[in-house]
Each structure stands twice: as structure tokens, then as C-alpha cells.
Amino acid sequence: MEQKIAVLTLTKGSYELGKKIKHHLNDTSVDLYGLEKNIENESESYKEQQFKLGFKELFETYDALICIMATGIVVRHLAPLIQDKRYDPAVVVMDEKGQFAISLLSGHIGGGNELTEKLAQVMNAQAVITTATDVQNVTAIDVMAKKINGWYDDFKKTTKHINYLLATHKKVGLYDEDNRVTDLRGLEKITQLTSEVTNSFEAVIVVSTKQFDKLPSNCYQVVPKEFILGMGAKRDTPLSTISEEFKVFSQMHQIHERSIKQIVSIDLKKNEKGIIEFSQELEVPFDTYTKEELEPSSLKYPQSEFVKSIVGIGNVAVSSADYATGGNVLTERYGHNGVTFALGKE
Incomplete structure (x- = not known):
């Protein structure tokens, strides 16, 4: 852009x-x-x-x-x-x-x-x-995250800490299994996240869309936002229910909750309070498509007559993910407690 x-x-x-x-x-x-x-x-x-x-x-x-x-x-x-x-x-x-x-x-x-x-x-x-990292000719975690559209927790504190270590030429590791990061100045690449390896560094930056059960205390995960989340929800489904179901969905597919870059649905849901609040919680755009736009995609997947009677097509989450990604849907439709999800990637 x-x-x-x-x-x-x-x-x-x-x-x-x-x-x-x-x-x-x-x-x-x-x-x-x-x-x-x-x-x-x-x-x-x-x-x-x-x-x-x-x-x-x-x-x-x-x-x-x-x-x-x-x-x-x-x-x-x-x-x-x-x-x-x-x-x-x-x-x-x-x-x-x-x-x-x-x-x-x-x-x-x-x-x-x-x-x-x-x-x-x-x-x-x-x-x-x-800026200290530029003067010292090393990379910076905030610049790295920007280039890969990444998110990391506690932005200000983490940025200050990691960039200080880099600018003062401390030992900082990088675990990047998909080789997304191209500027490696000041970083040492590693291929394992065992304590034996990570303990030899002041800090380790972990670049991954995965949700790890537990990372060593000196590891800081940068999560690339690369997935598109198709979703639907019954009218007036609260944010708490949507968030809880998304946790289950994320754990099922071993993705970090912050790896979502966009939420998509049918335009009948464009004012749905719970979905809007959910998109704000994840800090991602929420975009919708018309029934006519989604209909060809919807026909590729199992149909629900009930859903069709409400919105005019037989599915919402999976057809939205399909349309938004040009057909690259990665998961089956998930549905529980009036919330549906499907994951896609451009």
C-alpha cells in the first residue's frame, strides 16, 4: 500500500x-x-x-x-x-x-x-x-514485525527491551522456521527451542503462527498475521461466547489467536455487535460480502437449509473464507454455540 x-x-x-x-x-x-x-x-x-x-x-x-x-x-x-x-x-x-x-x-x-x-x-x-539500532547497524524487532505484518505482546516494553539488547550487541537468537525474516543483522538463527539452546541467549525472537504450550521465559513470539477467518454468528451472540469458541478453534488447528489478519462474513452480519467487537479485540478489519458474491463459493461446501432460510445461502463462514482467499480454505467449518469459523489463507 x-x-x-x-x-x-x-x-x-x-x-x-x-x-x-x-x-x-x-x-x-x-x-x-x-x-x-x-x-x-x-x-x-x-x-x-x-x-x-x-x-x-x-x-x-x-x-x-x-x-x-x-x-x-x-x-x-x-x-x-x-x-x-x-x-x-x-x-x-x-x-x-x-x-x-x-x-x-x-x-x-x-x-x-x-x-x-x-x-x-x-x-x-x-x-x-x-535511532539506536540503525546507528549500530542492527535490525529492530518493531521493524521486523512491520515487514512480516507481525504482532507481539506488550509492544512498548518488548520493543524497548529487545531493541536495547540488539543496539548494545547482546546475544539475540532468532527462531524462524519458515524463513520469513530477511534482515538478520544482530541476530543468530537457531533451529531448536530447547532450554539448552535458548539459555545461551539474552533473548530469542520466535517467529511463528503456532500457539506454543509454553516458551522459555527469555523467548518473545512475533506472530505473523496471515490467515483470513470466515465466520458467522447467531444474532446477538456476545463477544465472550465468540472469544471462547475461537480459543477452542485455534487450539484445534494449532494457530495463535493473533495470526488472523482479517475477518470476513456475509453483509447481513456487518452490524453484528459481537463480531465487530471481536474484530476490534484482534485489531483486524472486518469485511463483508453480499449473498450474490458468496453463492458460488457456498455451493462447494455442505449446505444448511436452516442457514439458507435465514441468509439465502447454505453456509457463511466457509463460503466467506473461500471467497476472500480465492478458494484456499484450510479447515473444515467449525460450529458451536451459534458461532461458526473457517480458516483461509491468500
């Missing part, structure tokens, strides 16, 4: 540089903004023609901001807006002559460091990156 980038300017000189940046970053979605007296198009004006209001609006709507101005100005406007490194946009600062590109905010998760390097390359500028 393309990053939505806003280039913010204050002077005529910075606006002209912004035009060049927009031209050079031609493979991304870039919008240019400036003060009314400097801009060439009305759409480039800040909200109500006020930089402070415009900055806030752009911070909340774009994936990344390139600010061509003094770093102090940016810091003062950022201060009341910063919330969480997982969700804040990347912020890169550049001087008006285009000599330096500074990664200021969300260097890892937000892609600020990557954007800084790219900006420096296309504008022949000096990239200024100060």
Missing part, C-alpha cells in the same frame, strides 16, 4: 523545494501544502489558511509528513499531537536548501527512517537518522 505523504512548507523557497520533492517521489501519493501567498493551487492551502490548524489536520490524516522548515517549529507543533509510536505518522524534517533530511518521529513503525533515506537519495541530501 502506498504511503500518503504531505509536504508542508512555510516560505516560497520551501514551497519550490516541495514541488521538486513531489516530482521526485513520483511513485508515491504526495500532496503539497503551503501558505496562501506562496501556493499555486487553492487545494494546497492549509485548513482555514492557518498553519497550526493545517498541521494538526495533516498529522491526523496522512501516513507521513515531510516538513521543510526549522526542526523547532515542527517539534512545537508535534508536542500536543503525539500519541503512540504504533499509530503516529512518520515525520521527516528538511531544511530549505535541501541539504539535510532528519527522521524525527516514527522512524521504525511509521517508516520515517526509510522515507528519510529515500528523500536523501532523490534530493542528494544527507540523511540524519538517530
